[in-house]
Amino acid sequence: MYSKNISELLAKINANYGDFIKIEKSGRHYEGILMPPPEIGDSxxxxxxxxxxxxxxxxxxxxxxxxxxxxSKWKKKETKVKLNFDKKKSDVALISTGGTITSKVDYETGGVSSLMKAEELISLVPEIVEWANLEIVTPFSRMSESISPKDWQQLAKATFKELKKRDAIIITHGTDTLHYTAAALSFMIRNLNKPIILTAAQRSSDRGSTDAALNLLCSSIAASKLDIAEVSICMHANISDDFCYLLRGTKVRKMHSSARNAFRPINTLPIAEVWPDGKINILSDYKKSSDLEAKLDNKYEEKVALVKIYPGINSDVLDYYIDRGYKGLILEAFGLGHVPTETREKKHSLYNSIKMAIERGIFVGFAAQTLYGSLNPYVYSSGRKMLDLGVVYLKDMLPEVALVKLGWVLAHSKNIEETKALMLKNIAGEFNDKITAEQFLY
Amino acid sequence: MYSKNISELLAKINANYGDFIKIEKSGRHYEGILMPPPEIGDSxxxxxxxxxxxxxxxxxxxxxxxxxxxxSKWKKKETKVKLNFDKKKSDVALISTGGTITSKVDYETGGVSSLMKAEELISLVPEIVEWANLEIVTPFSRMSESISPKDWQQLAKATFKELKKRDAIIITHGTDTLHYTAAALSFMIRNLNKPIILTAAQRSSDRGSTDAALNLLCSSIAASKLDIAEVSICMHANISDDFCYLLRGTKVRKMHSSARNAFRPINTLPIAEVWPDGKINILSDYKKSSDLEAKLDNKYEEKVALVKIYPGINSDVLDYYIDRGYKGLILEAFGLGHVPTETREKKHSLYNSIKMAIERGIFVGFAAQTLYGSLNPYVYSSGRKMLDLGVVYLKDMLPEVALVKLGWVLAHSKNIEETKALMLKNIAGEFNDKITAEQFLY
Incomplete structure (x- = not known):
């Protein structure tokens, strides 16, 4: 609720949510659309x-x-899209899961929420039907910050079902955890033989600056034209509205909270530039589509955790995971793969807790807190010490991807040796042995 | 120890650690210096x-x-540097704390460890004494992955003591947590009136590709020539050996595990380019030196934690910190500042745990997992919900800096309201209200 003072001010001018108003205060002016107050408490x-x-x-x-x-001139729009099936075009399933791309501002309830039907997406970008026959599937609708491994499993299943019938899949999703979901699908669908392209929007579809239209259009072009058999993300390449990057699902991260070009390749280049006129420029190798028969393999062990290491961390934190029966831990380590071990006070050394975790059969892997670059346990004695304990150095794999992969691997391996071997095996392009300087901050 | 097989191979050719050897295996050749085996276990x-x-x-x-x-032709070098005091030059204390910059490979014990005396640093870069009278102080020597808040406190004290007598301070440190220490000093020394410049090396000083020399030289130039009263980091700007960036201590992060240009400004520009010939190009505003009297203020509350949020995180993790009497938590949240709240299963929603933490008087702040960009609780309803609970949105402050600042603030505030106000007050340049597109991935 708005406070009494504010409610009185607004009542005087008879303002409703959605009206365009002006506020003058301490010599400054603010103009904008009146929004409802926060749901809880007094504002x-x-x-x-x-x-x-x-x-x-x-x-x-x-x-x-x-x-x-x-x-306010705002009112709910009625939308009706007619989809004509065209035999010459690719058949693409558009799987909608929620997020900003399927959101618009609701001036009655306030804020942005998932309101838009996927059909409305197509009315937003009518060009996409020029490239493909699109059918819309909605397995669930959830803002991406609240997506959990069970959603990944359900999405993998829904995607797999569509894969069998279609030439390609486009998935719309929130941006917040888009890269986690892309990684999950990369592991959960084996022998992938067609494109699975995830896309999203950083600005909601009713905003002038929305990136939804270009992202959807480029996704449709890549889905219908590119012979790729990988899970990838297709999003704005830069802050202009000119083209998108297609990014490997296991080598990508949301690197900016609000920019439209937030999704960046990490320790690799984009797979391709995709232009709205249909042009595709290939920038790096990718797995080509094939006659393999795709397989759904979405088992997942949820008892995994990602722990970011920082100076002064208490080793008790690791003991918590050990006591709770966790099966695997990814530690976001410093530099080339170091954690506190020779600290001034014993409670800050992680040596004994890591040793205990490993003795109990828990997988412990290190991933790079720096995000860019690869780990190397051989350079410093503290690295070799960890290697000797049985810690697995996950090279240039992103910490987020390492977590997702670990949950998947643990559901598929019979013992710790197999877990270690699978974690170091390049299953879905999650490792790149040849990182170049160009790939840093691309 | 090397395994029996390997020991026999090496014994046959009478190889000692440090010798240059060739290994042939499966049609491939490897040449390099024989290193000792890992300290523990059989290799x-x-x-x-x-x-x-x-x-x-x-x-x-x-x-x-x-x-x-x-x-091997390697032998320990004797080094003797004569330091002549020159009244015309700045007086700079070089505070050595360990790390790669003061390391070299020891072919007797293996690996890189802190062996080099700071005096040897000067013999490595004799040009630095052309810029300043340097006196070396060594409060402690520790690889930076094992530095903890008590080390920050001791370093702040040692730095403060030198500040009173000198024109500027240079601190050498390991790279792994250099940015955490820079943030700590930024808060622990108030009314700073002179330059405090931290520097380091990504490659040890005995390597051809070492960055130690340029980093030290540019640090000396900035320390003696620039009228800056901030804690900053001076490191390679790019992968060539041509110049360094001076970076604000609260807006910098190690972004690459091994590259020499690993330290990057986040949500800001570098303060300056510093060239080895003495040229300094200013790139952004900075706090000028003054007649203020610096004050040591190194109290620190260690009961703080940084928790990275990921899909599937169990809310129990937060309860652990609550039960253990933590005073403040920084959550690395998704996107504009979101965490799981409307999840499929209740155990994955953090809503109740965050509510409980706040009800118990624990400070809960959100910082951006994306690193770049700023948080904004107003765009989505999930953000406004968190704001209503009492979560503090730490705008564009780096998660690592937010953690360090929180420990410092909690040691200085009388109640939660004061903590919140101080966390949102720009104390050492940790906030930047005007983030530009240019600053993304700089």
């Missing part, structure tokens, strides 16, 4: 949506003045 | 240091052949 700030699409809160002040510029 | 791989400075292990094979190319 002593007026929340407005600025022209750039962001919301701000202007806190109450006795000297503040509010005026109405324009009443 | 069935011969470890050699390649010409590029990296160590590899070549695992035993019955068909393997080993030959001696050249006996």
């Amino acid at each position: 002593d700030a007026i929340i407005i949506k600025l022209k750039n699409g962001y919301n701000i809160g202007v806190s109450y002040d006795a000297s503040m003045a509010v005026s109405l510029i324009e009443k | 069935d791989a011969i470890i050699i240091k390649l010409k590029n400075g990296y160590n590899i292990g070549v695992s035993y094979d019955a068909s393997m052949a080993v030959s001696l190319i050249e006996k």
